[in-house]
Amino acid sequence: MSKRSSQYGRNLLVWIHVITSVGWMSQALALLTLMLVARLDPSVRDAAIAIARLLDRQVLAQLADASAFTGFMLSALTAWGYFRYWWVLAKFVITVAQLTVGIFFLDPDGTPLSIAAAALMMSAIGFQAWMSIAKPWKKTPWGENGTPKRLPTGSPRVFLACCAVPVTDLALSLVCGFPAPLFSLLATIGYPIWRFRQLRHLPAAPAPRRTSEPIQV
Structure with missing residues (x-):
């Protein structure tokens, strides 16, 4: 494919x-608002909580899965990698923590814990946006010593395939009746493993410039 096609997919x-x-x-802001309304006005509590749960399961969960997947793949498909830079690693850890807590432990039921969780989720996403722009801190030990070579950018076909994955997962979720990011999970885990095996014997190259990669939010 041409350079223009590669840039288009990216x-x-x-x-x-x-x-x-x-x-x-x-959606995190919407949940926070609904739960505060439910707590402050008992007459609309049941309706507000019902709407919050609907948004959480049918809208926020889908957006969170797609955001996490595309962010992970923008790291995996470019020279940043997952664990070579502290700001990328911090975003990775925060995202995994958000997904884990949101899926397995929290329910938008209007309790102080759920209100605090929605506020923290919203704040964490804002902090991740700042890291994507500022790109603070240096390389991790894995970036300095473990894999010093520059990681090449993925092919245009892989970028375009990654664009289709969230849509495929959304269709699967509609069939199942609940969020089912199966293809996102397979690609997030499988592609970096495959690329690592392909790159083990590549020669070292200079580290990427700070302005050479796309902004991640």
């Missing part, structure tokens, strides 16, 4: 990541 993946990240943050 830009499209960045666009999906930005849109879903903003949507995730917006």
